[in-house]
Amino acid sequence: MRLVRLAQQPSRVAEDVRAALASLGRGSNVVGGVALIGASPVDGRPVEAVVVMPKGILIVIGVDLPDPALKLEAPLGGPWKADGWPLVHGDTSINPATDALSLSAACTHRIADIAPGAGPIGTIIAVGPYVETVDQPAADLAGSVRVLYPTATTMLAATVSLASAPSPRSVQQARELIAALAPDAPPMPEEMLLGEGFSAYSDDEPTVIRENPLVAIAPTVPVRHPGKRPTKSAVPPAPPAKPVKAAPPVQQAVAVKPPPPEAAPAEPGPKTSQQSKTVKWLPVAAIGLLIVLLIAAISVASSSDDTASTQAPPPPAPSTAPSTSPPPPSSAVESIQFTSRASAADQKCASHAYGDVQSSLQQTSCAGVKRASFAGSIDGRNAAVTVAVVDFPDAGQATAFKATADTPGGGGILDLATETGQWQGEVPVFEGAAYQSSVDGKSVRLVQVVWVPGPSTPDDPGLVRGAKAALELPVNG
Known part of the structure; x- marks a missing residue:
């Protein structure tokens, strides 16, 4: 509630x-x-x-x-x-x-x-x-x-x-x-x-439209099933083609044309017979050549595999280039481990807030808000952390906003991972959370920390320590 x-x-x-x-x-x-x-x-x-x-x-x-x-x-x-x-x-x-x-x-x-x-x-x-x-x-x-x-x-x-x-x-x-x-x-x-x-x-x-709007734009083009004819068609179907026996792969790849009429030899009889024999032998020769090439390729591959299996790979040379795999999204602050669960940034400040904080943002020119959610481990116990950094055009607006956010019962910023369903396992409830805030020029940072599972109290020493540590966490939208 x-x-x-x-x-x-x-x-x-x-x-x-x-x-x-x-x-x-x-x-x-x-x-x-x-x-x-x-x-x-x-x-x-x-x-x-x-x-x-x-x-x-x-x-x-x-x-x-x-x-x-x-x-x-x-x-x-x-x-x-x-x-x-x-x-x-x-x-x-x-x-x-x-x-x-x-x-x-x-x-x-x-x-x-x-x-x-x-x-x-x-x-x-x-x-x-x-x-x-x-x-x-x-x-x-x-x-x-x-x-x-x-x-x-x-x-x-x-x-x-x-x-x-x-x-x-x-x-x-x-x-x-x-x-x-x-x-x-x-x-x-x-x-x-x-x-x-x-x-x-x-x-x-109609629940189907609200639950899945894509149903309303489902494709209506009929798809013909292989081997079956549609019962009706605006275009008469073409007669079925006669089955054609597939030719050997080599014969498909080698095309032999008869010589053009002007280049045809003048001698009749025996010459024509010999030319026909030559044409008949070409596919056979091509098949033989293909077999030789395949045997050679297999031999080369086998030789490479044998060489790779018998020789130990050399040790990798040291490199100064940065690793392409990203580091795990976690950081340790004051011996408390934090693992990132979600982060995002936009300019819709008021839509992500509630209570008096939302009212304040609706009346103030907010420059943007960055939000992040972290899973934490405090003294061996699981915790959840939600952080919001709200930017303003000037420091005076930031200071006034912090005073509103620090008022007990004055509302706050919604947790990003809860909104987007990115928590793994039990979803935390930020009720009774330990709260901390800070102002840095034109930016205000709000932090809430709770135990997972709860219950939590705002004055819990472990949660308070975690909230103070979270004031130093990097938040990248």
């Missing part, structure tokens, strides 16, 4: 909501989707998140409790109790979630209006500051609302149970829905949405 921060969230439990959603990691290995943090679907009233998933939509609204609780009894249509004590929220509210449920209903109607047939729409009432156990009646659990304290486990269980459409929405549908719910959200590349589990085509589109 990918997080896009739009505005400040209204409740104290919002930090726990964001942390729980972030713990799901990017990509569709678990649930997938895009979480619009702080979105305001209705009348500018922000909610903790609107989560657009491939098979459903979740509205997450926070409810702050007065104190932590070990057990919360939370019926949707009745009073709540925290550790046996009743909880009220305002003079006219049945329970603290009354206003949240009203806002959820308004958001549900809004989504149904802008995206008819959007699939299941669920609601998560996130309570805090801390609740160990939430008790919901069975009748409420059969519906589309969950009350929970947001952790990775509870959020995962809720998303799986509430997003249950039979087929995923398409990339185009996801884009249109995100644009309607959050007009300020940066546009997302197709490869990013595909990675989050959205489909490349809609249910009403």
Whole structure:
């Protein structure tokens, strides 16, 4: 699941909501989707998140409790109790979630209006500051609302149970829905949405064309099978040729012409007979000559092979010319081994970014971006490294961009090998990555390092050491 921060969230439990959603990691290995943090679907009233998933939509609204609780009894249509004590929220509210449920209903109607047939729409009432156990009646659990304290486990269980459409929405549908719910959200590349589990085509589109466009331009010229005639033809078929006996190879190579009439000898009879004999003997002589040449060639080849097999080859002479075979794409920095997996460069900076970093690049004249992916070995443990070098026209723009990229939760640059499918084995997930950055004049370098397999944490000593080492890696587009 990918997080896009739009505005400040209204409740104290919002930090726990964001942390729980972030713990799901990017990509569709678990649930997938895009979480619009702080979105305001209705009348500018922000909610903790609107989560657009491939098979459903979740509205997450926070409810702050007065104190932590070990057990919360939370019926949707009745009073709540925290550790046996009743909880009220305002003079006219049945329970603290009354206003949240009203806002959820308004958001549900809004989504149904802008995206008819959007699939299941669920609601998560996130309570805090801390609740160990939430008790919901069975009748409420059969519906589309969950009350929970947001952790990775509870959020995962809720998303799986509430997003249950039979087929995923398409990339185009996801884009249109995100644009309607959050007009300020940066546009997302197709490869990013595909990675989050959205489909490349809609249910009403012919899948064969979207999956393989070459089918639409398949060749239509008929090919005649050897030995068979077509049933219809605009041109009458030619009669079959009579079989011709193949001549010996030598006779094909030697052509004997009779002498021209003006050069023909005057003597009749015997001379003509002798000339015919000479013509008949020519093929035989040619065959004999060919046999002699073949025997000579075989003898020379055999002699060369025997000589080569009996004599040891001389040692190669030293040469100062560079080797033609490329060196292995690996380098060692501070005793950490890095092996290149992918590298590329172009000028489409914003299309390779996400979050606030993408917004910054859309408003700045980026001169180009070089990206590279490396497999690393840190203290004997496998790691994955993604590096991006963004170039700007002047140093001031580079410094401002680095400040945006260094902001926690501000987004970043997409990993090249993940986009292009060039990882060998398990594909890394750059969630909880150790992060480093540097500025060199007009260029900003961003580095992220994670363990493969995870999990990873930003303050892991090994990952931090690997990220600092990766600041020195050569990146060639």
